[in-house]
Amino acid sequence: MKRFLLLLGAVLLAGLGATWARHNAQENSDKPKGAADDYKIPAADAARANPVKSSAEGLAEARKVFGYDCEMCHGAKGDGKGDVVESMKLTMHDWRDPATLANVTDGEIFYIITKGKGKMMAEGERVSEKLRWNLVNLVRALAAKGEPKSAAAGENR
Ligand code: HEC
Incomplete structure (x- = not known):
């Protein structure tokens, strides 16, 4: 009899454990997904054309x-190697x-x-x-520069 009770206890405990695990799993799946997963740029915004022509003045202003x-x-x-990248x-x-940025539209960058x-x-x-459109132009200008021609020219990080 004692043995039976012990067994019963073990079975009950195992059942409880399984319920608890299921509950936990459910809680986790209910959590909202990471912001990056949900990030959707509306088609109309993605399709917007850049109304501001790239110019020396515009780029200088954006540069500031x-x-x-x-x-x-x-x-x-x-190059994505800013000072706070590591700490953040x-x-x-x-x-x-x-x-x-080949498949990213100006409208998406602006958004x-x-x-x-x-x-x-x-x-x-x-x-x-x-x-902000001039910032788009600046991002494109940085992208167009490509890899620096020689590592000595400006590779300071
Ligand atoms: C706090 C750091 C931080 C600052 C400040 C910041 N960005 Fe970003 N930016 C990011 C990160 C991180 C991503 C990638 C986000 C993702 O995909 O989840 C990103 C993405 C982008 C993208 C899309 C292309 C890509 O590289 O993924 C553009 C364009 C952009 N940033 C432009 C800018 C401009 C212009 C500014 C200043 C007005 C700026 N960012 C300021 C961190 C930053």
């Missing part, structure tokens, strides 16, 4: 803002690789600059729409 608001993550050259544990993309993405904060209405 880039220095304050973007460089610490994306790096001065757009960011996964950055190297824009100098032509493949990185990401405006709304932010993942750990990147939104530039939003802090700067004018025109300046």
